[in-house]
Amino acid sequence: MTRLIRLNKPFGVLSQFTDRGTEGSPRPTLSDYVPVPGVYPAGRLDRDSEGLLLLTDNGRLQARIAQPGRKMPKTYLAQVEGTPTPEAIAQLQSGVTLKDGPARATSARAIPEPDWLWPRDPPIRVRKSIPDTWVEITLTEGRNRQVRRMTAAIGHPTLRLIRTQIGPWTLTDLAQGQWDDLDPKL
Structure with a gap:
């Protein structure tokens, strides 16, 4: 079994x-x-x-x-630094260029902070002068640190990353x- x-x-x-x-x-x-x-x-x-x-x-x-x-889809919640514009979020879907080639999400959208989320230990670093935003991203490929590299490519480094779904x-x-x-x- x-x-x-x-x-x-x-x-x-x-x-x-x-x-x-x-x-x-x-x-x-x-x-x-x-x-x-x-x-x-x-x-x-x-x-x-x-x-x-x-x-x-x-x-x-x-x-x-x-x-x-x-190509099994995997969905992530990324807490990113700053507030990505709708154009930046769309760029995750249209594709960004990484050192190992182009990468794109099958879907990406800004979302409110999930109310079910547990506190992280240790907590992320918080800077009062820079807001953060939650982005939901679905990929069908799984390159090394891909979500983190993609959000950095649009100018919004990932502060926290949580995978919520696999297939x-x-x-x-x-x-x-x-x-x-x-x-x-x-």
């Missing part, structure tokens, strides 16, 4: 079960949150990003979720650091 787990990964947690880093003290890993043997992440979520991470014990399912050629699976009603089992059928 295939197992599929969704985890609301906290900020600062590595998307792996062991810390192979060279830093002095071990960093938090998935093993601190998901005590289930034999499952592995289907894709990655950077250490400084939060939100939905799927884990499975089925290699084929893992590939269907994670492989860029599958049909969402973060809805899952507290930070918590996990549960999902139906693995696509």
